Each structure stands twice: as C-alpha cells, then as structure tokens.
Amino acid sequence: MSRRLFGVLLLVLVAMTLAVRSEPLRVSLDFFANPNHVPLYVAESLGYFDEVGIEVEIFVPANPSDPVKLAAARSVEIALTPQINYLIARSEDLPLIAFGALIDHALGGLLALAEHGVAAIKDLAGQHVGYSLSPLEPVLWTTVFACAEVEDYELVNVGFSTVASLLAGSVRAIGAFRNYEPFEIERLGYTPVFFSQEDFCIPATYEIIFVSHPAFVSDRSEEAAAFVDAVSRAIAWTVENPEAALALFFERFPELDDEVNRKSYDATLPLFALGARHDDPDVWESMQAYLLETELMARIFALEELYTERFLPIE
Numbered sequence: 557m558s559r560r561l562f563g564v565l566l567l568v569l570v571a572m573t574l575a576v577r578s579e580p581l582r583v584s585l586d587f588f589a590n591p592n593h594v595p596l597y598v599a600e601s602l603g604y605f606d607e608v609g610i611e612v613e614i615f616v617p618a619n620p621s622d623p624v625k626l627a628a629a630r631s632v633e634i635a636l637t638p639q640i641n642y643l644i645a646r647s648e649d650l651p652l653i654a655f656g657a658l659i660d661h662a663l664g665g666l667l668a669l670a671e672h673g674v675a676a677i678k679d680l681a682g683q684h685v686g687y688s689l690s691p692l693e694p695v696l697w698t699t700v701f702a703c704a705e706v707e708d709y710e711l712v713n714v715g716f717s718t719v720a721s722l723l724a725g726s727v728r729a730i731g732a733f734r735n736y737e738p739f740e741i742e743r744l745g746y747t748p749v750f751f752s753q754e755d756f757c758i759p760a761t762y763e764i765i766f767v768s769h770p771a772f773v774s775d776r777s778e779e780a781a782a783f784v785d786a787v788s789r790a791i792a793w794t795v796e797n798p799e800a801a802l803a804l805f806f807e808r809f810p811e812l813d814d815e816v817n818r819k820s821y822d823a824t825l826p827l828f829a830l831g832a833r834h835d836d837p838d839v840w841e842s843m844q845a846y847l848l849e850t851e852l853m854a855r856i857f858a859l860e861e862l863y864t865e866r867f868l869p870i871e
Contacts, residue, residue, distance in 0.1 A: 580611040581779060582632040584623040586764060588616050590812070591735070591821035592659060593636075594805045595828060599790035601804040608782035623767075628652055630769045633776070634783065639762040639834075640692065640852075643844060646862065647853040653770045654863035656784045657834035658791075659763040661827040662754050666700060667722065667732035670747035674728060677704040677751050683728035686714035686721045693731045695850045696753060703757035735823040739816045759842035763827070765834050765863075773864060784867040788832040798825055835865045 585593060596614060599605055605612045617623050623635035624642060628650040636658060637645075646652055666685065668674035677700070687693035694711050701709055714721040718730040719737060723744065729751075732738070738748035754760055766784075773780045794801040802821050806813040840859055847853040 580613045583614045583634045584617050584632045586636040591824050595790040595794045597805050598801050599786045604786035608786050610782045652767045654765045654767045656766040656832040657762045657829035659827050660829035662761045663733045663763045665752040666729045668729040668749045681706050682708045684710050684712045686727035686730040688716050700756040735820045739819040759846050781867045791828045831869050
C-alpha cells in the first residue's frame with residue numbers, strides 16, 4: 557500500500573469514527589441568520605462538515621446575550637459572540653475559551669443622516685444619541701465623543717427602536733452596524749453618514765468569534781479541530797466564490813433575498829476571518845486594557861486563558 561493511499565484511508569477512518577461516536581455539535585448564532593453567517597451555511601451546503609465527520613445543528617438564540625451563557629452552561633458546544641462580549645463574560649467568571657473567528661474586524665459605529673445636517677462627528681454636539689445595549693454602548697460612544705473632543709451630547713436608551721428613533725428625529729445618531737443599518741436607511745430614501753468606532757480611539761476587535769466551554773476543546777478536541785477546518789475552508793470558498801456562496805445562503809433563507817441583505821453581504825465579504833484566525837495578541841491585549849480602563853472588565857487575563865490557537869491552520 558502506498559504512503560499516500562494509507563494517509564487517505566487514515567483520514568477516512570478518523571471521519572468515520574467521529575461520525576459514529578459523536579453527538580451533533582450545537583452551534584448558537586449570535587443573532588438571527590444574516591450575511592455575517594454565510595460561511596457557516598456554505599460549510600453545511602457544500603458538505604464540509606460531513607467531510608470532516610461532524611454533524612452541526614445551527615440555531616438562533618432567543619436573546620443576543622444568551623450564546624456565551626449557553627456555552628458556559630454546556631447547553632451548546634459552540635457559540636458565536638463578539639470578542640468584547642466574550643471578554644466581559646470571562647471577567648464575570650464564565651468558564652469559556654475562544655478557538656476561532658468568523659469576522660475579524662469591528663462592525664460597530666455611530667449612524668447619522670445627512671438630511672439632519674450631519675457630515676462630521678462634531679455635528680453631533682448638543683444632540684441626542686440613541687443606543688439599545690447597556691452598559692456597553694454608553695461606554696463605546698462616550699469614548700468616541702471624547703476622542704473627537706465633543707462634550708455636549710446626551711445618550712438616550714431607545715430600546716431596539718434605534719432606526720425608527722433616528723428617522724423620527726428624536727435622536728440625531730444611533731449605535732449601528734456598518735454592514736446593515738446604513739443600507740436599510742438607503743432603502744428608505746435617506747443618506748447615511750457612518751462613523752466607524754475604530755476611527756475614534758476604540759481598539760481593534762474581532763466582531764464574531766467561536767467560543768465554548770473549556771471541556772469541549774479538551775474532551776472533544778477532534779471535533780473542535782474538524783469544525784474549524786470546515787469553517788476555514790468555507791470562508792476561503794466564500795471569498796473566492798462570493799456570488800455562489802450568497803446563492804447558497806439565499807437557497808436556505810429565500811425570505812432574506814433582498815437589496816439590503818445583498819449590500820450587507822458585499823460589505824461583510826472583506827471582513828471574514830481567513831483561516832478562521834483569532835490569534836493576534838495585540839488585539840486581545842489592547843481590547844482587554846480598554847475594557848479594564850472603562851470598568852467593563854475587572855481584571856486582565858493571560859492570553860492563554862482567553863484563547864487557543866491549536867485548531868487553526870498552519871500559515
């Protein structure tokens with residue numbers, strides 16, 4: 557038997573072993589299914605999960621704050637969550653570990669309308685600014701305004717009626733995602749003005765990472781490695797075949813096939829984490845320092861306590 561054939565047979569045996577002995581991997585999205593998640597559904601549609609011998613069940617959480625809690629309680633094997641939310645959860649002593657990324661760039665910022673006379677961040681002086689998530693958003697937008705030397709403003713909790721509040725004129729800006737709300741605003745006939753958070757003294761961050769209970773990556777390491785391998789391949793295929801990848805997503809969710817989601821996908825495509833990488837120490841150290849300074853974290857963690865690189869592809 558040739559060495560090459562032996563290697564192929566060995567991979568097949570490993571996949572068969574995983575398929576026989578493993579329960580499905582329950583994967584919680586961070587929010588409802590949207591273009592941020594295209595590579596996950598590409599991996600499912602192209603059979604990448606099947607090829608590495610794992611069954612994956614993807615579901616939508618009832619609340620965006622639930623995924624890290626579900627992973628910490630071992631109610632799911634894998635949760636998608638922003639790095640910031642993960643770090644805050646770790647500071648609250650939730651047992652979690654990060655082991656990959658889906659989007660490696662920030663998506664957040666402030667959204668205003670040109671029709672309201674806003675062209676620069678300083679135009680928001682003396683205005684009301686709406687947000688929905690506390691305590692995180694007030695900290696972020698306070699940083700943005702301090703960085704821009706804007707002192708006279710008022711933060712207002714508008715719940716989840718952010719876009720409606722902006723259009724009604726009750727606030728002059730809202731916390732938003734650059735790859736969704738600006739396109740929704742355009743669809744309604746307005747001109748969006750977006751201020752990216754990283755341009756105003758907020759450190760770089762991984763927008764969506766994969767986290768789990770530490771026991772998952774230790775006790776079921778082969779499945780964790782298989783998941784990262786499949787997702788990494790799906791991200792690469794999505795970037796190389798963007799139209800085909802989006803078509804697969806819309807086959808799964810035909811109700812989402814509209815102009816807003818198409819524009820959202822185009823804006824997200826350059827931000828997918830090639831190789832599912834989440835291992836830049838500068839990103840972890842700077843964000844921890846920021847969250848500690850703003851009292852959203854109680855202490856700094858050693859990097860090896862926060863994430864593992866063991867499942868990432870070799871560069």
